[in-house]
Amino acid sequence: MKEEERIQEILSSIQKIKDSTKSVNDYFMTNIVPFSKAQYYNYLKILKKYGENGLKDKRKNGHNRKLTENIRDYISVCIEENPSISVSDMRMKIQKRFEVDISKSSINDFIKSEGLLRQPLRKEEYKYQKSGGGEILTGLAFFSGIIETITDTVLRRIDELRESSSFTESQTMKKDNPTHRLQGKFTKEYNRLDAVRKNRFKSIDDKIPEKNYSSMSIFRMSRKTIRRYNLALLCLPLVTFNGKSSRVNRVKGNDLTFLGVIAHWDEIHHRIFLKY
Secondary structure, eight states, X not given: OOHHHHHHHHHHHHHHHHHXXXXXXXXXXXXXXXXXXXXXXXXXXXXXXXXXXXGSOOGGGTTTOSSOHHHHHHHHHHXXXXXXXXXXXXXXXXXXXXXXXXXXXXXXXXHHHHTOOOOOOOOOOOOOOOOOSHHHHHHHHHHHTHHHHHHHHHHHHHHXXXXXXXXXXXXXXXXXSGGGEETTEEOHHHHTSHHHHHHHTSOHHHHGGGOOGGGOGGGGOOHHHHHHHHHHHHTHHHHTTTTTSSSTTSSSSOOGGGGGGGGGHHHHHHHHHHHO
């Protein structure tokens, strides 16, 4: 169909719809129309804005084609320079340079039509890192039972302290600066107190006489929890990549408080050592 015939058919159909006593929906349901209802409203907008000239097909002039010659040449050059470039990266480059959004399918269709050769992305080979010995220490701890020994030692010392006079006397100690705390948490005001700042750098031996043992969470922990803490300490080389990371919540794991979940490895490691 020629261009003029196509335009006349569109105009004739639009006029018939306007002259009909039926609604637009009913007309499209009961009559054969060479375009859809959505196109009908689109044609009305075009006629109102551009007149009949707006109905002409401008694709043959290249005005409505996003994949221009410049973009085609750019794609060819990019693939020639980097045959492994992905379609997603290509699309971003085009969008950044030409300020136009080209679909992945359009890019792929052009690459296939031009027979441009692309290479699959190269997968980086895994590089094994040398161990610092932390894994060996942790493995031996499982095998030798040292974790159980350390746990029993800690529990025995807790029982001794609980029966001591120091523990009873510490229960009568009042909380220091309770007005500067918020539900047991240290506030900025509390940390700025001179007494707190000086006490922070004291040795453990100097802090013990003023310590309220009954407020320490370790006296409320079960044997299983204490065992997990001991296990977590031995696993620090693994979690921190043998000291390369200064914090245990980077890359792997969470804070030390939640590091006890590593205890679930116990059964797995135990079976491995029994096997070998």
